[in-house]
Amino acid sequence: MKQLLDSNIEIFVESDFIYMPLLFDPEVVQEIQALFQPQRPQAISTPPALNTIIRLSNRYFVKGLEIHSLLDNFKAINAYDYERLRNHYLRKYYLLSEIDDIFIDETLRIILFQVMPYFVRKNRRLERKKLNNEEMLDFISKKINIPLKYHQDAKSFRNLEPLKEILRNLKDQKPITKFFKNGLTTTRKLRDWFNEAIQEKILADEQDRIEKSLQVRQEFSKTKTEHIAVMLYIADTGALEIDGFGFTKSNSYTQEYLVYKRTGEYTLQDYYARSYLFPDCRVAISTYTPFWPFVIEKYKHPFLLRHKPGQEICMKDYRPPEELTAENIINVLEEGLTALRYGYDGRRRNGYHSLDKTWVHIPTIDFEEYRV
Amino acid sequence: MDLIKDIKRNRLKHRQKEPLKKDIFNQISSIVKRYELNKNFLKVLDGVEDYLSNVNLNANRVRVKASMESPLFSLVTKDEYMLTISIIKKIGNSYLKFAYSPEEILLCGPLFRLNPSLTPENLERYHFETLFLHERVKADNKEHDEISNRSIEDT
Numbered sequence: 001m002k003q004l005l006d007s008n009i010e011i012f013v014e015s016d017f018i019y020m021p022l023l024f025d026p027e028v029v030q031e032i033q034a035l036f037q038p039q040r041p042q043a044i045s046t047p048p049a050l051n052t053i054i055r056l057s058n059r060y061f062v063k064g065l066e067i068h069s070l071l072d073n074f075k076a077i078n079a080y081d082y083e084r085l086r087n088h089y090l091r092k093y094y095l096l097s098e099i100d101d102i103f104i105d106e107t108l109r110i111i112l113f114q115v116m117p118y119f120v121r122k123n124r125r126l127e128r129k130k131l132n133n134e135e136m137l138d139f140i141s142k143k144i145n146i147p148l149k150y151h152q153d154a155k156s157f158r159n160l161e162p163l164k165e166i167l168r169n170l171k172d173q174k175p176i177t178k179f180f181k182n183g184l185t186t187t188r189k190l191r192d193w194f195n196e197a198i199q200e201k202i203l204a205d206e207q208d209r210i211e212k213s214l215q216v217r218q219e220f221s222k223t224k225t226e227h228i229a230v231m232l233y234i235a236d237t238g239a240l241e242i243d244g245f246g247f248t249k250s251n252s253y254t255q256e257y258l259v260y261k262r263t264g265e266y267t268l269q270d271y272y273a274r275s276y277l278f279p280d281c282r283v284a285i286s287t288y289t290p291f292w293p294f295v296i297e298k299y300k301h302p303f304l305l306r307h308k309p310g311q312e313i314c315m316k317d318y319r320p321p322e323e324l325t326a327e328n329i330i331n332v333l334e335e336g337l338t339a340l341r342y343g344y345d346g347r348r349r350n351g352y353h354s355l356d357k358t359w360v361h362i363p364t365i366d367f368e369e370y371r372v
Numbered sequence: 373m374d375l376i377k378d379i380k381r382n383r384l385k386h387r388q389k390e391p392l393k394k395d396i397f398n399q400i401s402s403i404v405k406r407y408e409l410n411k412n413f414l415k416v417l418d419g420v421e422d423y424l425s426n427v428n429l430n431a432n433r434v435r436v437k438a439s440m441e442s443p444l445f446s447l448v449t450k451d452e453y454m455l456t457i458s459i460i461k462k463i464g465n466s467y468l469k470f471a472y473s474p475e476e477i478l479l480c481g482p483l484f485r486l487n488p489s490l491t492p493e494n495l496e497r498y499h500f501e502t503l504f505l506h507e508r509v510k511a512d513n514k515e516h517d518e519i520s521n522r523s524i525e526d527t
Binding site for chain 1: 397398401445446447448449450452453
């Protein structure tokens with residue numbers, strides 16, 4: 001089917017059936033001659049829609065696929081292309097689920113408007129002004145260089161008319177695409193028509209989503225274009241980082257985030273008061289339980305069991321919170337940061353490993369390379 | 373007893389797989405499709421004798437026969453079908469189904485005229501140009517021998 005649509009040959013369309021040019025070999029020629037003998041009355045009397053072969057000024061066309069069955073089964077026949085076209089059209093009208101969901105995503109609102117203000121430097125001077133949601137979005141758009149594309153997209157996003165029109169058409173059951181004309185045509189024309197028809201089919205299948213999307217957009221129609229651009233940027237990239245604080249979408253769970261804060265470089269001392277300079281790392285908490293701080297990167301530290309990514313920080317007697325609130329996220333991150341930066345006591349050699357080499361037979365993580 | 377043996381032999385014969393015979397239409401139509409031949413090829417085919425008399429073929433050159441797997445069933449467009457049928461009708465000899473390229477199609481006629489009893493093994497194995505040169509040298513030598521014999525007899 002893909003080959004047919006990609007080619008440029010003449011075809012014949014009759015009663016929604018595609019008739020392809022007949023290919024020949026000696027047996028086919030014999031059959032054709034027998035079929036179109038002048039003595040055979042049924043060859044002439046049969047209605048054209050029922051004919052397997054149609055003769056058109058000494059050219060023969062053989063009955064192939066039914067156009068609408070092709071449309072209905074396109075998803076099954078060519079799943080890859082269907083998904084590609086679906087994504088293309090959903091993106092065209094900003095109907096991808098992440099885009100609308102991001103405006104009503106409660107977790108993201110907590111991170112953006114309650115946790116982020118705690119960790120980022122909002123004011124240059126020593127002012128301690130609390131920022132509201134609007135001001136926070138203003139602050140983000142100043143700090144992050146949002147590409148122009150998202151500002152243009154934001155303008156289109158606020159324009160509700162195309163979606164309203166699609167919904168009106170769907171509700172009135174008005175076919176947007178005309179029926180494909182009967183007669184001689186080319187596969188190129190068929191392909192153009194087919195793409196249009198697929199678009200309509202996708203939009204008809206997504207009617208519920210369009211309704212929901214319209215509702216969300218009407219709610220946010222008075223939001224500033226810059227703010228929508230910020231949200232579209234987050235929906236697209238799935239991550240944001242300002243002043244060492246940031247968040248990124250979880251790979252494992254949709255609608256879940258990893259919220260992190262960078263430690264920056266810091267030093268720890270061993271039993272003999274020798275300093276060890278530790279590199280920067282990201283202490284994170286997942287918005288999906290358990291709410292226990294961990295290090296995103298491959299990292300080694302006396303409080304981490306091994307030298308690998310995603311290790312939970314060892315904290316004795318720590319009881320993680322059971323609920324995801326802004327306060328809990330802040331507490332967990334601070335506990336994790338404090339443990340890494342100030343938790344190790346060189347005299348007690350607490351944690352899984354000791355910074356200085358001890359006379360034990362079990363091989364352990366070595367920190368010699370960090371020694372200053 | 374004889375009847376039983378006869379039945380058994382017949383059944384065994386029917387059970388044996390028979391190789392699919394080479395079909396001349398499949399062979400030529402695949403060459404037409406592969407090399408995108410058109411009506412002009414028929415004109416070249418008409419003038420092949422003139423072409424061979426003018427061109428200087430190197431007798432020492434050994435052409436390698438191109439390998440080709442023709443499909444079991446070949447379906448072609450109307451133009452390709454007409455051209456294939458015209459080629460088959462125009463040449464009309466048994467060597468044609470061993471031609472693997474347009475060049476070999478051209479040499480089919482002259483080669484058949486030089487020696488119509490070449491074995492299928494040789495036709496399958498050697499390029500028609502090599503066979504043609506070989507047959508032409510053979511024919512020239514024969515002619516030369518006849519002339520020299522005649523001159524000896526005369527003297």
